[in-house]
Amino acid sequence: MGHYSALAVVREAFRDHRGWQRAWQSPEPRRRYDVVIVGAGGHGLATAYYLGKNHGIRNVAVLEKGWLGGGNTGRNTTIIRSNYLQDASAAIYEKARTLYETLSQDLNYNVMFSPRGVMMLAQTEHEVRGYRRTAHANALQGVETEFIGPGRVKELCPIIEVRGPRYPVLGALWQPRGGTARHDAVAWGYARKCSEMGMDVIQQCEVTGIRTSGSDVSGVVTTRGDIDCGKLGIVVAGHSGHLADMAGFRLPIESVALQALVSEPIKPCMDVVVMANTVHGYMSQSDKGEMVIGGGADGFNNYTQRGSFSHVEETVRALVETFPMISRLKMLRQWGGIVDMTGDRSPILSGTPVGNLFVNCGWGTGGFKAIPGSGWGFAELMAKGESPLCAEFGLDRFREGRFIDESVAAGVAH
Ligand SMILES: Cc1cc2nc3c(=O)[nH]c(=O)nc-3n(C[C@H](O)[C@H](O)[C@H](O)COP(=O)(O)OP(=O)(O)OC[C@H]3O[C@@H](n4cnc5c(N)ncnc54)[C@H](O)[C@@H]3O)c2cc1C
DSSP states (O other), rough: OOEEEEEEHHHTTTTTOOOOOOOOEEEEOOOOOEEEEEEESSSHHHHHHHHHHHHHOOOEEEEOOSOOTTTTGGGGOOOOOOOOOSSSHHHHHHHHHHHTTTTTHHHTTTOOOOOOEEHHHHHHHHHHHHHHHHHHHHHHHOOOOEEEHHHHHHHHHHTOOOOOSSSOEEEEEEEEEEEEOOHHHHHHHHHHHHHHOOOEEEOOOEEEEEEEEEEEEEEEEEEEEEEEEEEEOOOOOOHHHHHHHHHOOOOOOEEHHHHHHHEEEEOOOOOSSSEEEETTTTEEEEESSSEEEEEEEEEEEOOOOOOOOOHHHHHHHHHHHOOGGGOOEEEEEEEEEEEEOOSSSEEEEEEEEETEEEEEEEGGGGGGGGHHHHHHHHHHHHSSSTTTTTTTGHHHHHHHHHOOOOOOHHHHHH
């Protein structure tokens, strides 16, 4: 697979771009792999990549029922931050954010990481106290954040109305190295590297059953035939419950639709990401100029990948108060994804009751930002049976009541 560089672009320009190779292969499934990963979203692909890169395990297949990155990875609003409250969360999200800083170079694929800064607005006294506390916790965790006042908020984002009638802006938790990245490119970059390492990324291959031998997993049944494996990783976000059911156990996961929308493209007017958790909305401006807007999750379980219209209205109505200028924008597109919510709003990276079967899910409304860190840790867990990054995120925490409560940091905004 060729190396992408400025020189390669110039070279191809002189030969009508006929020399580019396919970014990844489309192989037929083999009979057996050492490791099979179900789900070619960001987390599944990153797991495969770090299995190869960090642990030398390359006889790996990633099976995807649709197209790679077509799940939540290609549907999210791409906010990247690591300003979580609990130590275990801050560790894995900060690991991910740090890896994002050099991911384009690492993958030789431009993932367009843009550390433009993320602010979480405090619009009630309660939030002021909460975010001050998070800023202190982050200082102890080595995560760079600070609590800023309304003047600085206005300076960083002039289109905000800080004297809003219902919810004036009282300050914000500011993470200067948070930002965004191009979601498809993250999936494509990892897929390309996996393919380059000789792994099989197989699209249009749905897993319909899980086979066991004694107490261990032995393979999967797919729409393209049976495949044997030594180890199996389930990384399917909102479909995790179905896959667990196939293997004979249950997960503490609920699946709900979470939706987003974009406006018509306009001139650059906002170069930071703003999250307004009290009014339930968040916004950034894409490189194309669209205002990218996200809201809350549906209040009922479903698999629609659409989201309800009432939520669109609620989100836009709430945001207009803080960003009055968006009242004059036309909205272009709206879509949804099926997110996998746990009770404590923290992920599950864990072994399961079935031997050699591992599960990575529960990222809910906020897993895009975690992709590199999650892949790093989950690959280590699958390769060695333990990983410091994943240690706190086991399934046993639900039995033992050892929750990692991130309902404020992760339950609403992203
Ligand atoms: C509207 C919206 C906005 C969001 N905004 C943000 C944000 O700003 N920041 C952030 O950090 N996170 C955000 N998220 C959350 C983030 O998108 C997810 O947490 C993350 O993408 C999950 O990645 P994944 O790889 O686990 O899942 P996915 O990308 O969903 O990948 C799972 C894959 O598994 C496949 N699959 C399912 N069942 C099977 C089967 N039986 N066989 C084979 N394949 C199967 C699916 O087709 C899918 O491609 C948002 C999500 C949504 C929906």
